[in-house]
Amino acid sequence: MSIWINEETRVLIQGITGSQGTFHGTRxxxxxxxxxxxxxxxxxxxxxxxxxxxxxxFDTMSxxxxxxxxxASVIYVPARFAAPAIIEAADSFHxxxxxxxxxxxxEGIPTLDMVKVVSHLEKRPGVRLIGPNCPGIISPxxxxxxxxGIMPGYIHAKGRIGIISKSGTLTYEAVAQTxxxxxxxxxxxxxGGDPVNGTGFIECLEAFEKDPDTQAVVMIGEIGxxxxxxxxxxxxxxxxxxxxxxxxxxxxxxxxRMGHAGAIISGGKGTAxxxxxxxxxxGIHIARDPSKIGEALVSALVEAGLxxx
Amino acid sequence: MNIHEYQAKAMFRExxxxxxxxxxxxxxxxxxxxxxxxxxxxxxxxxxxxxxxRGKGDLFSPDSGELVMQGGVKVAFSREExxxxxxxxxxxRLVTKQTGPSGKIVSNLYVESGCDIAxxxxxxxxxxxxxxxxxxxxxxxxxxxxxxxxxxxxxxxHKAWFLPSDGLSEEVAHSLGDSLGLSGTSRSSFAEMxxxxxSLFTEKDCSMIEINPLVRxxxxxxxxxxxxxxxxxxxxxxHPWREDLRDISEESDVExxxxxxxLSYVDLEGNIGCLxxxxxxxxxTMDVIKLYGGEPANFLDIGGGADSESITAAFxxxxxxxxxxxxxxxxxxxxxxxxxVARSIIEASEETGLRIPLVVRFSGTNHEEGRKVLEExxxxxxxxxxxxxxxxxxxxxxxxxxx
Numbered sequence: 020m021s022i023w024i025n026e027e028t029r030v031l032i033q034g035i036t037g038s039q040g041t042f043h044g045t046r047x048x049x050x051x052x053x054x055x056x057x058x059x060x061x062x063x064x065x066x067x068x069x070x071x072x073x074x075x076x077f078d079t080m081s082x083x084x085x086x087x088x089x090x091a092s093v094i095y096v097p098a099r100f101a102a103p104a105i106i107e108a109a110d111s112f113h114x115x116x117x118x119x120x121x122x123x124x125x126e127g128i129p130t131l132d133m134v135k136v137v138s139h140l141e142k143r144p145g146v147r148l149i150g151p152n153c154p155g156i157i158s159p160x161x162x163x164x165x166x167x168g169i170m171p172g173y174i175h176a177k178g179r180i181g182i183i184s185k186s187g188t189l190t191y192e193a194v195a196q197t198x199x200x201x202x203x204x205x206x207x208x209x210x211g212g213d214p215v216n217g218t219g220f221i222e223c224l225e226a227f228e229k230d231p232d233t234q235a236v237v238m239i240g241e242i243g244x245x246x247x248x249x250x251x252x253x254x255x256x257x258x259x260x261x262x263x264x265x266x267x268x269x270x271x272x273x274x275x276r277m278g279h280a281g282a283i284i285s286g287g288k289g290t291a292x293x294x295x296x297x298x299x300x301x302g303i304h305i306a307r308d309p310s311k312i313g314e315a316l317v318s319a320l321v322e323a324g325l326x327x328x
Numbered sequence: 329m330n331i332h333e334y335q336a337k338a339m340f341r342e343x344x345x346x347x348x349x350x351x352x353x354x355x356x357x358x359x360x361x362x363x364x365x366x367x368x369x370x371x372x373x374x375x376x377x378x379x380x381x382r383g384k385g386d387l388f389s390p391d392s393g394e395l396v397m398q399g400g401v402k403v404a405f406s407r408e409e410x411x412x413x414x415x416x417x418x419x420x421r422l423v424t425k426q427t428g429p430s431g432k433i434v435s436n437l438y439v440e441s442g443c444d445i446a447x448x449x450x451x452x453x454x455x456x457x458x459x460x461x462x463x464x465x466x467x468x469x470x471x472x473x474x475x476x477x478x479x480x481x482x483x484x485x486h487k488a489w490f491l492p493s494d495g496l497s498e499e500v501a502h503s504l505g506d507s508l509g510l511s512g513t514s515r516s517s518f519a520e521m522x523x524x525x526x527s528l529f530t531e532k533d534c535s536m537i538e539i540n541p542l543v544r545x546x547x548x549x550x551x552x553x554x555x556x557x558x559x560x561x562x563x564x565x566x567h568p569w570r571e572d573l574r575d576i577s578e579e580s581d582v583e584x585x586x587x588x589x590x591l592s593y594v595d596l597e598g599n600i601g602c603l604x605x606x607x608x609x610x611x612x613t614m615d616v617i618k619l620y621g622g623e624p625a626n627f628l629d630i631g632g633g634a635d636s637e638s639i640t641a642a643f644x645x646x647x648x649x650x651x652x653x654x655x656x657x658x659x660x661x662x663x664x665x666x667x668x669v670a671r672s673i674i675e676a677s678e679e680t681g682l683r684i685p686l687v688v689r690f691s692g693t694n695h696e697e698g699r700k701v702l703e704e705x706x707x708x709x710x711x712x713x714x715x716x717x718x719x720x721x722x723x724x725x726x727x728x729x730x731x
Contacts, residue, residue, distance in 0.1 A: 098565075099565055129562045129566070130455050130563070131492045134491065138491050169632075171662045185608060186609065188662065189608030190608075191691075191692060195660070212607060239608070241611060267609075267615065268614075271627070272594070277592075278592040278627065279608070286474075307619070308615075310714060310719065311716065
């Protein structure tokens with residue numbers, strides 16, 4: 020089992036004819052993702068060749084969803100077109116399927132565009148947005164799996180750990196460390212590093228709590244905002260599985276944006292120290308050293324009686 | 329992106345947000361003719377730099393380092409005073425609590441008519457990432473540090489939220505004015521200003537507007553006596569006019585150059601240079617260096633689309649730092665292949681004549697090939713495979729734990 024996606028999930032690519040869309044479309048199909056089509060306005064009727072399949076291109080999401088029965092969409096369009104692309108996807112899924120999953124990889128979307136998107140999504144309760152500015156979501160299967168995003172599929176393996184992260188390559192690092200201690204993943208969700216985004220830590224934890232196959236979760240935050248603190252407080256009251264936490268940016272200076280639009284300590288708020296303290300207060304197993312996330316996971320599993328050593 | 333007070337006030341004026349008359353100057357002569365043209369008994373002579381705390385800052389001579397004047401914002405009661413203040417400000421180094429000890433050379437000045445102040449308030453608009461909306465913060469405690477107010481008397485801060493698509497309603501603006509205790513002319517003047525600021529914020533894709541102090545003058549009108557505006561860089565494509573407002577001298581030269589190569593770079597105090605792919609991993613790499621007893625010299629994310637050229641540029645940028653004693657490269661290959669990075673490192677090291685210890689950690693796509701490329705080269709490089717080993721190796725390579 021996994022959360023939100025599985026090997027059966029039918030996926031569309033918005034921006035499929037662009038270089039990113041085709042490149043990652045190929046990688047996703049190779050991993051086992053069921054890519055059923057794509058959208059590029061003005062290129063409806065074309066066909067895109069992906070490994071072992073030719074998929075149709077549509078002008079609109081509405082046509083694409085109704086013709087293919089897709090349940091999810093991944094967005095690779097440039098930043099200036101990304102917000103309208105998310106809204107189009109949300110409306111199509113809402114009208115035709117009463118819900119769906121949108122994964123937005125695009126980096127650099129204007130913050131106020133995202134404020135508009137998030138308030139629009141409140142009127143589309145069945146639609147979930149992951150991202151933007153994220154690596155996507157992946158659920159390894161027994162043979163391949165479902166990968167909706169840009170992460171290297173081969174570093175993952177099916178297992179019992181859920182991973183949630185604001186980062187891209189740091190998520191891969193966490194995956195590699197869990198693999199090095201012999202643990203695979205149910206689902207890894209990259210929620211992205213923008214200040215205003217879709218799915219947050221708490222929604223991921225809620226889903227992992229309900230997923231019987233997920234036995235422990237690794238949560239990777241970073242400086243900026245208070246999402247980690249809120250997730251910690253929520254987990255204390257509502258999350259029953261072992262939880263491991265790391266926060267990147269303990270050495271980051273205040274007032275400087277560390278690559279991600281949201282990674283900034285402003286007005287003395289959003290420091291790694293506060294977040295680690297909130298994790299500790301909530302009983303989360305913390306790894307202050309990012310090279311010891313795997314070790315922290317092992318001790319959390321051992322303590323919960325889920326592993327011998 | 330930040331702009332100067334005089335630029336922000338020009339924008340306010342254009343949007344109908346009330347400000348005092350003022351003139352932007354770059355020379356003492358201009359300041360004097362500004363004084364003459366303003367025809368006001370009292371004027372404020374204000375240093376224009378992007379950092380806050382100007383009023384309480386100190387001005388130093390850039391050559392001798394001597395203190396020239398206390399206070400980067402001065403009230404002048406005569407033409408002579410304008411001349412003295414302008415000469416003490418222009419060309420001198422202003423150090424405030426936000427500039428750091430090195431301060432900033434002031435090359436712009438704003439001379440503004442004096443204002444008859446009845447009361448000072450605080451007003452700010454910013455994106456509230458927790459509420460996914462624009463937050464308006466107003467306080468009766470103006471002219472002081474808002475973070476202090478938040479600590480000592482949080483009840484003095486009043487908040488309201490609005491969505492860019494809806495704008496700020498007059499009703500909300502009025503009720504915010506009520507909570508500040510405004511009545512009559514001041515109440516309507518405040519509401520009018522609020523609605524205009526709210527649409528300015530949305531139309532220009534601001535990330536923050538801060539007015540401290542916002543004043544009620546003797547006539548009961550609300551006037552923005554200071555103005556701090558910053559813009560969301562992600563929305564720059566919608567606002568080409570912003571380029572004219574950019575003051576390159578306010579931006580770190582190396583950060584600007586890094587940006588041109590698609591790199592994200594932040595200068596830090598330590599001596600271990602970092603070159604990493606991904607912002608989160610770059611921060612984690614800095615954290616590991618510190619945990620193993622070293623000090624990172626920079627944050628550097630080469631991004632997902634890095635190529636040989638941008639990696640060479642990254643090397644050149646890190647090596648400009650004279651304090652540098654070692655370099656740690658940490659790549660988790662996804663789209664980026666480690667063997668490509670390895671070849672770029674060899675090329676860049678040859679070009680830059682690298683003479684300090686280099687530790688490279690590769691993981692992910694083609695990490696074995698990458699390591700092989702490095703090991704078969706003439707480059708003096710320590711290769712490791714885990715993040716922990718990377719931190720330990722670079723700290724040892726530069727002579728061990730420094731803390």
